[in-house]
Amino acid sequence: MTIDDLWAMERIGKITVTPDGSKIFYASSVYSMELNKxxxxxxxxxxxxxxxKGVKTSEKDESSPAFVPALNKLAYIFNDQIYLCNPDGTGEEQVTAYVSGVNSFxxxxxxxxxLFTSSVYPSCGLENECNSTRDFKAEESKVKASIFTELYYRDFNRWRGDKRSLLFLLDLASKKAYELTPGAYYDVPPVALGSENxxxxxxxxxxxVFTANKDKFLATSTNNDIWTVNLQE
Structure with a gap:
């Protein structure tokens, strides 16, 4: 086996099954060494x-399939937003349109x-103008240096920055979203040992119910706890 064989392998991602067990939907990733993507x-x-059979196979990423029995629809992430479609891939419908995008749902x-998570500036929440303005200022600033006064400032190959992954609730009928962890200094899911589950x-x-680590010093803590939020209030 060579490196070429490894790159040629199809990588299977998230899997979802219909309630009757008759059909399985899955995300699949392929890589190009020539294009480096x-x-x-x-x-x-x-x-x-x-x-x-291919359900969603455009040249842009479609991922995180989740079958929704109550709607008889397939939900997935495309262009960092939640979409719905029929099980055969037709009838595409965009559910969210946030500048900050959707990480998981x-x-x-x-x-x-x-329920979905999105990486936002805590003071902005899901406000598109607020998030896009801060992103633009950061990109246009001639000063690219940063001063860090505490750990944890880098996660593997990503700078932590000022954004946090916060939890939101979307009412599909009204399209209104509610912030369940407003202004939080912590991430949902946690940076360490966290996932979309x-x-x-x-x-x-x-x-x-969600998992979060509310300790102040994340660099020395994996103290992830389980929290609940009443959605009726």
């Missing part, structure tokens, strides 16, 4: 073992609400 697409395969059992609805949809 990869592309993710969404495919479907029947549980009888028949050949996979979960639909409620009744299909009426969506770290937040969800309660079975009755009345509460949201």
């Amino acid at each position: 990869g592309n993710s697409s969404i495919h479907a395969v029947s549980s009888d073992g028949s050949a996979p 979960k639909f409620s059992n009744d299909g009426k609400y969506v 770290d937040f969800n609805f309660s079975p009755d949809g009345k509460e949201a």
Whole structure:
């Protein structure tokens, strides 16, 4: 096996299954050494073992498929936003349109609400103008140096910066979003040992549960705790 073989391998990402178990949707990534980039697409395969079929296969990334039984729709992320489509890929509908984009999401059992995370400036929340203005000022500034007075300022190959991954609730009917961790100094999911599985609805949809590390010194802590939010208030 050579490095060329490794790069030629298809990488399977998130998987979601219909309630009756008849169909499996999955994200698949392929990489090009020549172009030095990869592309993710969404495919479907029947549980009888028949050949996979492409559901969303554009030249831009489509990822994070999640079947929503209450809507009989497939939800996914495209251009950093949540979309819905029919199981065969038709009837595409954009759900969100935030400058900050969507990192991950979960639909409620009744299909009426969506929990999602987005990397925003805490003082901006989801306000598009506020986030885009601060991004623009940072990009246009001639000063590229930064002063850090404490750890944790870098996560692997990414600078932590001033943004935080916060948790939001979207009402699909009104398209109104509510901030569940307003102005938080911590991330949801946590930077350390966190994933898109770290937040969800309660079975009755009345509460949201999420994992967060609220310790002040994250560089020396993996003290992730579970928290709940009453969604009826």
